[in-house]
Amino acid sequence: MSATDRPQPRRASIGARRNPASQAAILAAARAVLAEQGYSGFSIDAVSRRAGAGKPTIYRWWKNKAELLIEVYAAEKAMVKAAATGSLAEDLAAYTAALWDFWRDTPSGRTFRALIAEAQNDAAALAGLRDKFLPERLHDVRALFAAAVTRGEIGAGEVEMRLALYVGFNWYYVLTDRLDEGRAAIPTAMRLVAAPLRG
Amino acid sequence: MSATDRPQPRRASIGARRNPASQAAILAAARAVLAEQGYSGFSIDAVSRRAGAGKPTIYRWWKNKAELLIEVYAAEKAMVKAAATGSLAEDLAAYTAALWDFWRDTPSGRTFRALIAEAQNDAAALAGLRDKFLPERLHDVRALFAAAVTRGEIGAGEVEMRLALYVGFNWYYVLTDRLDEGRAAIPTAMRLVAAPLRG
DNA sequence: TCCATAACGAAACGTATCGTTTCGATTGAC
DNA sequence: GTCAATCGAAACGATACGTTTCGTTATGGA
Numbered sequence: 001m002s003a004t005d006r007p008q009p010r011r012a013s014i015g016a017r018r019n020p021a022s023q024a025a026i027l028a029a030a031r032a033v034l035a036e037q038g039y040s041g042f043s044i045d046a047v048s049r050r051a052g053a054g055k056p057t058i059y060r061w062w063k064n065k066a067e068l069l070i071e072v073y074a075a076e077k078a079m080v081k082a083a084a085t086g087s088l089a090e091d092l093a094a095y096t097a098a099l100w101d102f103w104r105d106t107p108s109g110r111t112f113r114a115l116i117a118e119a120q121n122d123a124a125a126l127a128g129l130r131d132k133f134l135p136e137r138l139h140d141v142r143a144l145f146a147a148a149v150t151r152g153e154i155g156a157g158e159v160e161m162r163l164a165l166y167v168g169f170n171w172y173y174v175l176t177d178r179l180d181e182g183r184a185a186i187p188t189a190m191r192l193v194a195a196p197l198r199g
Numbered sequence: 200m201s202a203t204d205r206p207q208p209r210r211a212s213i214g215a216r217r218n219p220a221s222q223a224a225i226l227a228a229a230r231a232v233l234a235e236q237g238y239s240g241f242s243i244d245a246v247s248r249r250a251g252a253g254k255p256t257i258y259r260w261w262k263n264k265a266e267l268l269i270e271v272y273a274a275e276k277a278m279v280k281a282a283a284t285g286s287l288a289e290d291l292a293a294y295t296a297a298l299w300d301f302w303r304d305t306p307s308g309r310t311f312r313a314l315i316a317e318a319q320n321d322a323a324a325l326a327g328l329r330d331k332f333l334p335e336r337l338h339d340v341r342a343l344f345a346a347a348v349t350r351g352e353i354g355a356g357e358v359e360m361r362l363a364l365y366v367g368f369n370w371y372y373v374l375t376d377r378l379d380e381g382r383a384a385i386p387t388a389m390r391l392v393a394a395p396l397r398g
Numbered sequence: 399t400c401c402a403t404a405a406c407g408a409a410a411c412g413t414a415t416c417g418t419t420t421c422g423a424t425t426g427a428c
Numbered sequence: 429g430t431c432a433a434t435c436g437a438a439a440c441g442a443t444a445c446g447t448t449t450c451g452t453t454a455t456g457g458a
Binding site for chain 4: 401411416418
């Protein structure tokens with residue numbers, strides 16, 4: 001960990017207001033620590049050292065580790081876009097492939113895993129995950145399901161259940177660090193998630 | 200935490216071999232700590248105090264927290280049985296309902312969540328989860344899928360993908376602590392997991 | 399122009415956990 | 429009777445948490 005500590009130039013106060021440079025340095029340091037060491041190396045002390053920021057500065061703007069994790073993840077997630085082009089199965093498969101690429105090619109996969117772990121530690125973090133983070137992150141996927149309802153592919157009352165199957169499929173592979181192995185199964189799995197319910 | 204520390208009577212050495220009373224006391228203490236305080240309260244120190252055992256005794260027989268978690272979980276898991284009675288969807292629904300009851304009525308739900316979290320902390324714990332714990336725990340469910348293959352309900356090459364959907368569905372609800380809310384969706388979700396793939 | 403206000407980083411605090419080491423006591427195996 | 433391995437207790441150094449104190453900086457309002 002000593003080798004990966006590259007303290008940034010100190011940033012003095014710029015007066016009685018938040019210093020954007022400190023905010024950026026802290027978020028960048030958090031991303032770097034997560035990318036290089038994963039959740040086990042992600043401590044407030046480590047981020048503080050890496051950013052050249054004081055711990056009080058972190059705790060002044062983020063209530064706890066979970067809030068910092070959420071902001072780190074949210075800053076990158078906008079890169080994955082959902083588009084309703086054809087069938088629900090195809091839309092979900094395309095979105096999932098993009099999401100898995102994103103998880104693999106950025107620190108976000110590790111960030112997401114850290115967030116799930118943190119939510120098992122801390123009741124407040126779990127509430128934030130359920131009530132704020134997840135609804136925001138599922139907004140685009142939910143739109144794909146809504147479009148399928150409009151097209152008559154699936155019933156309106158089935159969306160939550162199908163969403164749970166969809167989300168769980170992703171979680172299973174990312175939490176076991178097996179995204180590569182599961183990749184080939186995406187299209188078929190999405191066909192099942194989007195399959196009609198026989199009477 | 201002080202109120203929940205009820206040290207047990209000390210157990211001296213019984214000679215140059217493992218003391219079964221210490222083993223039992225440690226496992227019972229681990230279960231109790233998990234049940235009362237969840238993963239955030241589950242420390243080796245807390246288990247040691249609760250059991251009236253020395254920390255070296257714990258570390259002598261369990262390599263780390265994950266191994267202790269796995270043994271705590273395994274000691275109870277045998278209570279959930281799978282039976283192949285009819286269709287795959289019905290078998291899965293019955294098994295899942297029993298599993299969720301088990302997770303709700305024993306400390307095992309919290310134990311399982313702790314295990315997932317620990318696996319995000321520790322690479323060795325993740326390897327143990329993937330290569331030992333999960334295969335053992337999925338043995339019965341896999342048998343249900345195998346029976347469905349034999350009956351011609353599903354294809355042999357689809358088992359892993361369907362298993363991922365099945366496991367993920369469970370993980371999603373237990374990790375978000377929403378087992379109650381998802382319960383009604385079990386039968387329908389299992390119909391999708393067991394649905395035939397249209398050509 | 400002056401000054402209260404609030405931010406900044408550094409350092410240290412007390413508490414907690416980890417995994418290890420040392421120690422004296424206990425008791426079965428040889 | 430000696431050896432070997434276990435037991436619990438206590439303490440270790442390292443690390444992390446979240447907080448407090450402190451001297452410094454510079455804004456924004458009076």
